[in-house]
Every structure is written in structure tokens, then in C-alpha cells.
């Protein structure tokens with residue numbers, strides 16, 4: 177099996193290179209070799225490589241910056257996945273694509289299912305929704321995995337931001353009224369490898385159906401709870417790290433103004449993923465501990 181991975185240096189892309197390795201030949205391309213801001217180049221790239229599977233882990237993920245760069249975000253997160261999908265269709269490849277909890281407005285009281293109505297509240301969310309729609313319209317064989325609150329040992333994420341700020345400041349103020357489940361990039365990559373294996377078998381047997389699936393850790397918290405867990409876990413997993421932080425204060429989002437609005441509820445039910453692919457995602461606290469142990473190595 178030949179697998180093309182985009183966004184090779186991202187949190188998920190980096191882990192995919194490792195998780196997909198047992199499945200076959202992995203061609204992991206970074207932004208230099210596969211640039212989603214130039215969607216018109218993607219058809220030729222795919223036609224040249226003729227992959228069996230395309231895993232699109234590249235994305236414009238700067239949520240606040242997207243407010244002032246919506247056109248670029250929409251090209252990268254909307255138009256480019258559409259081009260990849262049409263290219264996948266023409267070479268008969270399966271497309272795996274990631275989307276986000278930020279396609280929802282966060283007004284639901286329980287966890288979101290895949291069938292809940294979408295209504296993004298920021299430019300990033302709108303651009304990711306455009307990608308979902310473009311892929312669905314292409315009619316290629318595809319699976320869209322909606323994930324959330326991604327963290328990893330490398331890259332830009334909340335865990336690394338907290339470790340940095342916690343080493344610099346005594347008091348941190350963190351939003352406590354946005355709820356979700358932090359999801360480890362490695363778990364996303366491992367789940368993806370399992371999904372690819374199962375999907376390729378289904379395609380071979382002629383009983384594959386494209387669709388959308390939530391992919392999130394089990395359990396839930398809010399950003400403040402996540403921050404507290406990061407510091408508590410770091411104290412045991414990363415004892416050599418000197419932390420200045422003595423207090424993490426819970427605040428409402430209204431006290432932490434940002435260019436982009438964020439949904440109050442980011443919780444995603446992973447029941448459909450479990451039912452179709454037999455995947456049980458770990459509790460976010462277990463994933464966090466393992467990720468911090470990884471950072472310590």
C-alpha cells in the first residue's frame with residue numbers, strides 16, 4: 177500500500193509517519209513539497225505518485241490569525257482538500273481528512289454527534305467546514321475524522337504553551353467555560369492507521385461507505401482543568417522542569433478576549449467511530465501523562 181501524507185511536520189502529520197509505517201510505503205510531504213495554498217498544483221502531484229491512500233494532515237490551524245486571513249485559510253482548509261478529493265477520485269485513492277469541533281457553535285448541552293447541525297462561530301471553523309463540503313461533493317471514497325483540542329510533544333499546542341508560561345509566570349488565568357476533551361496526536365495517528373486498514377479491507381470487499389466520524393479522547397474537562405492537569409502531571413512526569421506557576425485562576429472567556437470566538441462546548445461523541453471501527457479512545461488524562469513522559473525522554 178502506498179500512502180501519501182500531507183502536513184508532515186504538523187502534530188498529527190509527524191505521528192502519522194510513524195503510525196502508518198507498518199501499512200506500507202509512506203510518502204510524507206511537508207509544506208515545501210506539497211503546498212495547500214496552491215491547490216492547482218495538487219492534481220499533478222497525486223497523478224504522479226498514484227497513492228492508494230491520501231491522509232491530509234496539513235491545515236491552516238492559527239485560529240485567531242484566521243480572522244484576518246480568512247481567504248488564505250479557506251484556500252488551504254477548503255479549496256485544497258477539494259482538489260485532493262478530486263485527485264483521489266481520479267486515481268481511485270481513499271482520502272482521509274481531519275476536521276474540527278469548531279464547525280459547531282457550542283450551544284448544545286451534550287456531546288456533539290456527527291449528525292448535529294454545523295454553525296461555525298469563527299473563520300477557521302468556516303474554512304474547515306468548506307473542506308468537509310468540498311470533499312463530500314467530490315464523491316471520492318473518503319473518511320472525515322473530526323478531532324479536537326489536539327496536543328503533542330512537539331508543535332504548537334496548549335500543553336507546550338502552558339509549560340512555557342508556567343516556567344515564566346507565578347499566576348496564570350485560564351478560561352474555564354469552554355468544555356472539551358484534549359486529544360493526543362499519537363492517538364489520532366494510531367486510530368487513523370487502524371481506520372485505514374479496515375477501510376481498505378472494506379473497499380476490497382466492496383462494502384465501503386464514505387462518512388464523517390468524531391475522533392476524540394474519552395472524558396471531558398475545560399481549558400482551566402486541562403491546565404491544572406498539565407501542571408500536576410508535569411510535577412511527577414517532568415520533575416527536572418522548574419515551574420514558577422503557583423496559581424492557575426479560572427476565568428470566563430469574556431475575561432480573555434481573543435480575535436476569534438470559540439465554542440463553549442467542544443465535546444464530541446466518539447460512539448460512531450467505536451461502532452464502525454471498534455476503536456476505544458483513551459481517557460485524556462492517560463494520554464496527557466504519556467505525552468509528558470514522552471517530552472521528558
Ligand SMILES: NC(=O)C1=CN([C@@H]2O[C@H](COP(=O)(O)OP(=O)(O)OC[C@H]3O[C@@H](n4cnc5c(N)ncnc54)[C@H](OP(=O)(O)O)[C@@H]3O)[C@@H](O)[C@H]2O)C=CC1
Pocket residue numbers: 182183184185186187188189206207208210211212213214232233234235236237252274275276277304322323324325326327331332
Ligand atoms: N490542532 C488542533 O487543536 C486541532 C486540529 N484539527 C485538525 O487536525 C488536522 C491536523 O492538525 P495539527 O497536526 O494539529 O495541526 P498543526 O498546526 O500542528 O500542523 C499543520 C501542518 O500543516 C502545515 N501547513 C500549513 N499551511 C500549509 C500549506 N499551505 N501547505 C502545506 N502544509 C501546510 C503546517 O506546516 P508548517 O509546519 O510548515 O507550519 C503544519 O505542519 C488539521 O486538519 C486540523 O485542522 C482538528 C481539531 C483540533
Ligand SMILES: Cc1cn([C@H]2C[C@H](O)[C@@H](COP(=O)(O)OP(=O)(O)O[C@H]3O[C@@H](C)C(=O)[C@@H](O)[C@H]3O)O2)c(=O)[nH]c1=O
Pocket residue numbers: 237238239276277278323324325326333334337341348349350351354399429432434438
Ligand atoms: C494561553 C492561554 C489561553 N487561554 C485560552 C484561550 C482559549 O480559549 C483556550 C485555548 O487556547 P488555544 O489558543 O490553545 O486554543 P485554540 O487554538 O482555539 O485550539 C483549537 O485549535 C484548533 C486548530 C482546533 O481545531 C480546536 O479543536 C482547538 O484545539 O485557552 C487562556 O485562558 N489563558 C492562557 O494563558
Ligand SMILES: [Mg+2]
Pocket residue numbers: 237238239
Ligand atoms: Mg491555537
